Amino acid sequence: MSKRRKALVAATAGLASVSLGLSFTSVAGAAPEAAKADPNGLKLVRTKTSLLGKHFWYQQTFKGLPVVGGYYAKHVAKDGAVQVADGRDAVPANLDVSTTVAPASATQTANAAVTAQAERADRARNAGPEKRFAKQPAATSGAAQLAVIGGPNARVVWNVTSRSTEGVTRSLVDAKSGSVVESKVISDNIDGRGSVFDPNPVVSEQNEKLTDQNDKNQDALFLAQKNVILRNLDGSGKLNGSFVNIKEAKGGLAQSKTNTFVYQRANDKFEQVMSYYHINQTQEYIQQLGFKDVNNESQDISVDTYSGDNSFYDPSTDMITYGEGGVDDAEDAEVIWHEYGHAIQDDVVPGFGESEQAGAIGEGFGDYWAVTMSVPVSKGFNLPCVMDWDATSYTTDEPHCLRRTDTGKTTDDIDGEVHDDGEIWSNALWDIHQALGRAKANKVILEATFFYDPDTSFAAAAQDTVQAARLLYGKAAAAQVTKAFQDRKILK
Template identity: 25%
Template sequence: MNQKIISLVLGGILCCSALNAQESSFEAPAKNWIKENSRNLGIPEFSGLTLSSVRKSNTGETLRFQQMVKNVPVFQSEIVVHFNKSGKISYTGTESLKKNLKDIHTVPSISASDAFKKAIVASKAQGEIIYQENKLFVYVTEEGDTKLVYRAVINPYENSGSWETIVDAKTGEVISIKDISVYHHRHNDDSHTPKKKKEPKREKIISFKASGSGYVFDPDPLSKTGSAYGGNFADNNDVTNTNLDNARTLVTLSDIEFANNVYKLKNAYVEIRNISAPNTTLFTQATNQFLFNRSESGFEAVNVFWHIDKSMRYINETLGITCRPATNAGAVLYDPHGLSGSDNSRYTTSGTLEFGQGGVDDGEDADVILHELGHGIHHWLSGGVSNADGLSEGCGDYWAQSYSRSLNQWSSSDPEYNWVFSWDGHNPFWDGRITNTTMTYPGSGSYYSKAQIWSAALMRIYNRIGKEKTDRAFLEGLGLTTSTTNQQNAAIAVRQAGIDMLGQFGFNCNDITAMTEEFTAAGYVLPEFSCTLATKETVKETPVSVYPNPVSDVLIVLLKGNKEEKAEIYNMEGRKVMETTIGNNNNRIDVSNLPAGNYILTVKEIELSAKFIKK
């Protein structure tokens, strides 16, 4: 049986919208550190380093310096210098720095437009181009030669793929052409790709935010019902039945677009698009009730929309970590029926997700949806995607498993407890993956096998310190990595993020010990660290008292001091349900009108995040 590959598109630098203006008070000390270590780093004298981005986060401030040769960037070559909240350098990333550069002339002999025409021909791109980029770089070839090149990336609707073409900017020679997507094809290579119909131009219309309802699998029908694949819980060519219909969950579709009397699956975080064949509709309708079953194509459209939206709200609003694509105004574009219906899915560097329909439709399994989103999260935070030893695949597996395990639908003794792709995989179509591998780093086999080392280590940490703290360390840690960081250095970065958050969000020395033990058990080598929580951090760890918990009507929040602060309450879908002010002799929040359930109270100015239960 072939191994199914949930794919991503590699290459390209996509800046995360978390990046602030390229100014920082730490620029001078960061440059001093680079200067003091330039000999050890092997930086050629003819190259320079330019501050390219600054990211401020809960762990401190991260500065990225792009390597340059005569004002032309060196492809995938940068130095990361991170300052913790005490203003001290706590992490540096130098593994992507190109040390074998040769000094070259950086004025191109051919134009960018001519290079792009060559890329169109070389990639056999046909039909509408969904995404394109064309940039000048200093490039180190596989043979070690330094060349001035144009790097073009083209995503055509026909001849689907993400085609990277490297064109010599001096001679016009095409150095390489490859599809930087990773696929597992379950259809014939000569299968017909339907042509995309061009949509008519529309006049600009005024749109409004609206609320809708829809049915989803949360996360999939097998986990929801505790069932095994087969019988009434088999794919059966997308046919529905009473069991599968009953496994659906009715959810709220938040802030969807209402324009010209039509509702559309689009908001600030996610938007449906027709990206690749087949050319299905966008499922707009005159009602806000998107009530489909799995035999209807609209079901996958709603399922993907809701899971991406929920996850993006959790990251950006509940956790307060800015993580969005730089394209399409920060919204994730998705095609619920793409890749010519084949049995794979992909993330592309243009910030798009596409889901195939072979076997179980990929858009019906939250694990597939969140796995692909995990590739994007990795990309947006690190500035690139490294998958040489399965890091990005492991990130996708972790992000999917972190959510599905939080629903507490399987016990730890069930094999499904450690399954990724519980509905789409672990069936006759493909074997799926697991998060309890006994393999240790660096592992063996394909990078899909090695990916399980990373996700398994993170899930063991998850079981010891909890979902929210592991998610925070994972996300903040990726923000310290580069486009070529491997699992080994990512483990150091994730633990360092935990260290830099000591005294915040409940992080304590026991958490750092747990991270150290589990990463070490997975085969990663971590620097020595002795955890001591400073007095000021100990006070910071518990800045307020929040009670009673559970609460039925009034939540008491006792602040230290009299300063007035804004408090926000989020439900477990990541949607803000309440906002008020506390402090200045007001310590009561009336939550009597909230439905029963779990909530998170946040006070960002004092970095409070407290979970409570409304009875």
């Protein structure tokens, strides 16, 4: 049965009692705010404010340990109406949470499993008679943490996050038997990417013939560079500010006593400037839309520290990593914006992406966000094409695109791969953009995100988006949003 259980009740009525056979002393009948101090109940982990109200997110716990995937949310509208999302799992009251397996042993087991998984994935991607496979680097990880899995197979586990060529993987290792219960990639990845400016050289120069040439300085790329103002720096002489923190980078962090950061693209510090500028621009735009609580923080960024042609957002550390394979990913602003899109959704909805369709929504939103951020600077050139410059290193067709937001895909095309299925969602969002205009569409889309469940479905998220349109702009806007989702067969 789906975890999605929502109900609207009056603010003064409290929350409807839910019987799940849980061991909580504080359950749905108690005010969740009071439950945050209860080690056996709900722990308040985040409070967010949107245009239509406040949103309280709780982590389900058992004997002080987090329950994997167990959540509870209360959305309080400005008129006092309360909407509840209860995603808790039943945990037997007598579950023994003692451990037999040491954390170091669990970490070793998890890393071995993740390394093997990455090697299998690499072979699958490169299958063919002439392919030779290089040995994949071993996975590395941070500290293991104890947690509980609820449901019919409730148990205590070590939660281990590992970094490999696949990105960041969460492994759950049985704390008594030492077996790996689950290994799941939790980072949001894109494959390979690239270069430039505002947003990238292919778009600004409207030239599909440009190539990376192994990060070489080129006259054509120099002409594509644009002088910009770097706002909201903290004055430290580094690329740190209100909304961006370049935390680590290949070759060391860029520094300037005069806050002057001017480099050509062959210099690795160029990608640091790209990351700072384009993420800062994004957060300023979000705040111009009226949102003051959408990833309003100094986002940690790691630049060119991953040798593969891949970039990812790691929710376990709240860090975006940009790779340097092919075209350096942070040279293409659309790669930067895509990954920041994942950080946005993880900030608004803790643990977002638990289901396949939620993961596809994350990928689709990231692609859409890259395209909508390109609108003011692209002059209409190949707008629905995502990551034009980055894609020059791994595509031959023109225009060069990693993916598109106008494929015409519907739910008939679902294949279970989040990037592929994400094109269904991004197409719907792009149609909403075309129907409502950029500002209205993005207000609706961001507002709806506050009401998503971590394991939401296409249909449920679409309904949240229609409701946001109705409340913000009325029935006519809601009808246009509904049609966008109907065209993709997400809604009937």
